[in-house]
Amino acid sequence: MPELPSAPITLEGSSVLHQMYRFDWEAWKQRSNEEKREVEEEVVSLLAKWEKGTGDSAKNQSAVFSLIGHKGDLLFLHFNDSFSGLNQIELELAQTRLNAFLIPQHSYLSVVELGLYESSAKTYAALAEKGLTQGSPEWDAGVQELVQRQSSAMAQRLFPSIPAAKYICFYPMDRRRGEARNWYTETMAERQRMMHEHGMIGRRYAGSVRQIITGSIGFDDWEWGVDLFAEDPLVFKKLIYEMRFDEVSAVYALFGQFFIGIRLQTGDLALWLRGKLTSSNSI
Amino acid sequence: MPELPSAPITLEGSSVLHQMYRFDWEAWKQRSNEEKREVEEEVVSLLAKWEKGTGDSAKNQSAVFSLIGHKGDLLFLHFNDSFSGLNQIELELAQTRLNAFLIPQHSYLSVVELGLYESSAKTYAALAEKGLTQGSPEWDAGVQELVQRQSSAMAQRLFPSIPAAKYICFYPMDRRRGEARNWYTETMAERQRMMHEHGMIGRRYAGSVRQIITGSIGFDDWEWGVDLFAEDPLVFKKLIYEMRFDEVSAVYALFGQFFIGIRLQTGDLALWLRGKLTSSNSI
Amino acid sequence: MPELPSAPITLEGSSVLHQMYRFDWEAWKQRSNEEKREVEEEVVSLLAKWEKGTGDSAKNQSAVFSLIGHKGDLLFLHFNDSFSGLNQIELELAQTRLNAFLIPQHSYLSVVELGLYESSAKTYAALAEKGLTQGSPEWDAGVQELVQRQSSAMAQRLFPSIPAAKYICFYPMDRRRGEARNWYTETMAERQRMMHEHGMIGRRYAGSVRQIITGSIGFDDWEWGVDLFAEDPLVFKKLIYEMRFDEVSAVYALFGQFFIGIRLQTGDLALWLRGKLTSSNSI
């Protein structure tokens, strides 16, 4: 029997850019109240435009978060239908007067990704049973058929709205490629089994946390980015701690920096610029 | 017999933010004495407010420490009842005139955590004996019952006052997930045994050092933060050196940067701004 | 039988320099429109000169890309017939008025490289069969004969034009020299086999992505640089993800930072300086 492919089939959706900035409060304070109001109006209207998205598909959205700690003060999160769209947003933000107070600290470029471990295994087996060879036109057509069917079925998850939850948790991660333990030399069946167990835990948290996985192989310095959205940030810790004992995480997951932010609605950004997280300040 | 959970049950308390800053002495020196006094009064009154805490619970407190070495000059330590509360404090500090002299160097976001290794093992065993399955509503109710009972019993330790000791030692740490030695693939019983031995050492130092463990999985770049408080800083060295030979530390502990600070009482910060650690200067 | 050489024969072509810069938008905004136009004209004419290349060979070319994310805003990519030529270009760019807005972030120095795994094995075997000893004048002559023949045959690939595709993906990489898994202690035959399988995947993507491999052993901090050019950036992810399961990548590849850019034609740079990625803005 011919060897089956090792890489699972993935579906890709929105292009995603995370931008983390420090805010230069001392420069900001030196501006007149009138100037501050103008800057606020400019950025709030730009955000409103981005948040609504453009075009029919509403694939283009942006959101702002107030970050906790020295790794940044503001996180701009953009979902777009292309990388060039994301780059144009960067250029637009750079042209604003707000940009004078934004000191770039970090960013992350990725695309929404759904890994089809179970469908891939079935599809590869079915194609191989038909006597098709990997890489042949018929094989590729069989894979494409799956991709298109699933992409339609999962359009909502591929081009998601940015969840409205109060808190965001973002972190990048890799699968380990160690000398002794190497995700990429495990068999497809083993990886599928481990990913399935991993997913079972996530499912138990479905009611309290929304998760968006983005792939960044070839795009940024880690293989995946993970965004979690929840009303209660403790859920981030509970979920990730429980998962850390999973075989796939315990043995094969390597983590980058963690960023925690609080969602700023369009109006809240103007408040934030006055040093208040929310209008009620009832936090 | 069904497999028992791998993750111990944890209790969570206060949200905690460490902020490490360099102080821009040269900018400070250029201000008039009158301006310096105004800045001092503003920050001392803000600190007094934070130190008292707000609301009934007195869960909200802050303290300031003079750091030794180039990693920072001032450490602001905040205990709060929420992450948004911590973020609001950051915004308030940014609005002060003192902020013009504070250069962010580092920070750490975490929550007070108590790991219930022994209770977890007993509870899991008891629930499993009743024939309950992990993740079932009855199982979860059994776990919740433990969490609530213990949270009440340990409220003092979950929402602690910031100890009044002269010295603080802060460092973050991970449990090793190496290719050959991996904490997260050890059995619950083994981890419980090692944590118990570890705790025995800590107990011998109970009279001379106060320890507050905070969890930061999902919140910051290490898994835990450790704060030690003592009148004599040598105790930090003695304790950590002795523990380093523990199995759990020797084999499974990875350490980040260490920060050593000296507590500044509210009035002492004004002195500090004049270059004196204490009024008596009798150090 | 005498031991054969371990290193494959490589052919070298163009000298290549990647320059990654942040752009200081705030300083730029402070210039008058007239000054901006002058800067634009200066740099566009310099780029046009570089893009055309100089001399008969047209070996000297340059291209500019708009980078996504905080790792840089502009990427200047230079192909030249010598390292001193690249250094002269650096000096020329430094003399422009644009240079006042360019903040160096990263760079990469390398030469186009073709690794002749298959020819090397054959040539080494043939020379050894003739009874020649490695390092003898006759042996060296035999190798040189291959190098010259292949260099002529592959001149197009050794001194390539910069592909005109919309997107670029650049990253440096090493072959692992671990304690247990070490590329450089594998036999030539094993390395040849793994490189062959690796190449098979690349071939399947030949229609949608152009790849230029540059060698940087002795020149920069990684062993190779990889440039991929495509109209659709998703292809970068698909290609690299599929390759990651290859034995040579799964076990032996270590990756540096990834940079994603969008090609700016000469005229587009002037637009970019006004905050627009393309004239149509139809992205």
Added chain:
Amino acid sequence: MPELPSAPITLEGSSVLHQMYRFDWEAWKQRSNEEKREVEEEVVSLLAKWEKGTGDSAKNQSAVFSLIGHKGDLLFLHFNDSFSGLNQIELELAQTRLNAFLIPQHSYLSVVELGLYESSAKTYAALAEKGLTQGSPEWDAGVQELVQRQSSAMAQRLFPSIPAAKYICFYPMDRRRGEARNWYTETMAERQRMMHEHGMIGRRYAGSVRQIITGSIGFDDWEWGVDLFAEDPLVFKKLIYEMRFDEVSAVYALFGQFFIGIRLQTGDLALWLRGKLTSSNSI
């Protein structure tokens, strides 16, 4: 027989702070000669005060070194009887006019440490033979008795004068806690044996180099700091190279950054500020 403690008994002496600074020569040049002389006088008198030390014990001393290379231009080395004393010195230095030209690059906080491997083994064995249990009051009294006796006997080494040699070499180090080779899981007897062999080499260099070991577990980012003092810097290389083949160094030592400095006597600092290492300039 009960298990004996794993940690050797250590004696602690002076608190030590290394401060590494770059010197801002361009800012310095802009000052008038009169102002420079004033700054020189201020710092020379401060240094003279620190060098003399304060109080009866003469435990408090400071010295200045001219550093070679980009890691710093000046090293201030302070020995003090407490961490708060060191922090007060930092604050005093920050108040000087010299501080305007000092750019912090690095620092290291530690205490003079003597590890009593041989006495520890004997004492533990003797206490165990008496049937005492580790951690019991009688056991602790037995250990304390040793500590006090040895501290008196070794007071000179615990509170040393800063050696007057021309050159200093400072570096921090760790004992390896690897997955396969781990200092902290070796037996006391094995560690004692290796430390003894290590010490034999040091003894052969006793005539040409003075060594001060400081412990920094719990205080700074490495476990120990090593200061070497010699008239001929080649001795640093000879000593450390020979030791690198020792079992304890070859297998278990991890090294941080190395700093090389040249002692500036009080008067020499004023010369240094005029760009001369020594008055004779006969170097």
Added chain:
Amino acid sequence: MPELPSAPITLEGSSVLHQMYRFDWEAWKQRSNEEKREVEEEVVSLLAKWEKGTGDSAKNQSAVFSLIGHKGDLLFLHFNDSFSGLNQIELELAQTRLNAFLIPQHSYLSVVELGLYESSAKTYAALAEKGLTQGSPEWDAGVQELVQRQSSAMAQRLFPSIPAAKYICFYPMDRRRGEARNWYTETMAERQRMMHEHGMIGRRYAGSVRQIITGSIGFDDWEWGVDLFAEDPLVFKKLIYEMRFDEVSAVYALFGQFFIGIRLQTGDLALWLRGKLTSSNSI
């Protein structure tokens, strides 16, 4: 038979400092032509002085290189008869007006080193055959006799002139001290064998590249620095790539950053400051 020493005997020669700087072109452009000429004259005359060297021995020399890439623009390479001499040169450079445009990026401190693997083995064996013990006065005298004889014989290589080649390649390196593969626990005979094979490759490149090895154990953050000098930079890649398959490099070598520079003759530096690499510009 008594154990022989593990460390080979080394000879040491010139003290060497590499200084890597970025050049602040924008600040430079703001100076008047007259001022620029004065700065040029000052530095060219200083370089001429350094290049000639001082004293009888002509051990003191300096050279300047134009660096390629963001890691630096200028490399100052100094050979001197002492570390204090190098530090004095640093101070002299800092006093020049050129210093205002030099932004320190990196440096490296080391001494020219010749490792006498073969002589060491023979000498150790001969001394042991005479019944002498390592560390005894007779043993040390025997070693010293070798050192002095060889130092005289190799004076040219210990105090070399800076080669006049067009290109320089500098990088630091370590010998691996891994948990499984450790250079420092290999036997002297094994190390001697591997170093011998390593040297054989170098010998084949002797006509096209000059190599100067400097030792930096105890002086800087890596164990050795390597300087290669060649007319054709491709030779650096060929040599290092071929060596990478050597046992000693493949298994035991760890490399730091690579720096590539182009020699600027004294007059060329003045041209360089006008943005030209050479007067002919025929590169």
